[in-house]
Amino acid sequence: MTDERHQPLDVAQLVMEAHERTRDYLVPTPLEFSRYLSDQIDGEVWLKLDLVQRTASFKFRGALNKILSLTEEELDGGVVSASTGNYALAVAEAMRIRNRRATIYVGNDMDESRLGILRAHGLDLVVVDGDAWGAEMKPAGWVTKKARSTCPRTTTQLL
Numbered sequence: 001m002t003d004e005r006h007q008p009l010d011v012a013q014l015v016m017e018a019h020e021r022t023r024d025y026l027v028p029t030p031l032e033f034s035r036y037l038s039d040q041i042d043g044e045v046w047l048k049l050d051l052v053q054r055t056a057s058f059k060f061r062g063a064l065n066k067i068l069s070l071t072e073e074e075l076d077g078g079v080v081s082a083s084t085g086n087y088a089l090a091v092a093e094a095m096r097i098r099n100r101r102a103t104i105y106v107g108n109d110m111d112e113s114r115l116g117i118l119r120a121h122g123l124d125l126v127v128v129d130g131d132a133w134g135a136e137m138k139p140a141g142w143v144t145k146k147a148r149s150t151c152p153r154t155t156t157q158l159l
Contacts, residue, residue, distance in 0.1 A: 018065045025064055025097060027052050054093050057086040067094035075100050082136040084110055092121040107131040 030049045037045035050058035067079065075098060081091050082105040095102045103124045106115065109131045118125055128135050 021068045022061065022064050025054075025068075026061060027054075029053065055086065055089040057090060059087045059090040060093060063087065063090035064094040064097070067091070067098055070098075078103060080105065082106070082132070084114065084132045084135075088118050088123060089121055092118070092123045096122060105135040107133075107135045 031046040034045045034047050053060045079102040088104045091102045105126045107130050108127050
């Protein structure tokens with residue numbers, strides 16, 4: 001695994017750092033054996049039940065790690081991301097822990113009830129023309145112009 005500059009990453013070290021940063025906010029995640037899936041592959045399959053985490057999703061773990069890794073100065077500049085659901089809620093909860101708000105880009109095809117849920121969780125929404133995939137492209141340009149921090153769904157800091 002490499003970083004954005006194609007330098008090798010010490011994944012074990014990154015995982016240990018993420019654990020240290022997030023452990024006070026995460027619930028131990030139970031595992032449940034799946035007989036059905038185990039039979040399908042002729043091996044053992046255990047399901048990790050991240051639904052016990054805040055926001056009922058594994059995405060909280062990654063968003064929390066990213067948000068907790070930001071400096072006060074970076075947070076002061078603002079945090080942006082794009083999502084239509086679980087990840088947006090995860091970012092909102094992580095930002096709440098830091099006593100901040102985030103801006104989330106969403107497509108204009110999103111149902112009004114979902115927009116209401118995201119707003120109720122303290123997110124500032126920017127509704128852009130197009131669908132969720134189009135909304136994913138917007139924060140990068142905004143960050144470049146406004147010197148903000150992004151909280152993408154894919155980054156080594158989401159370990």
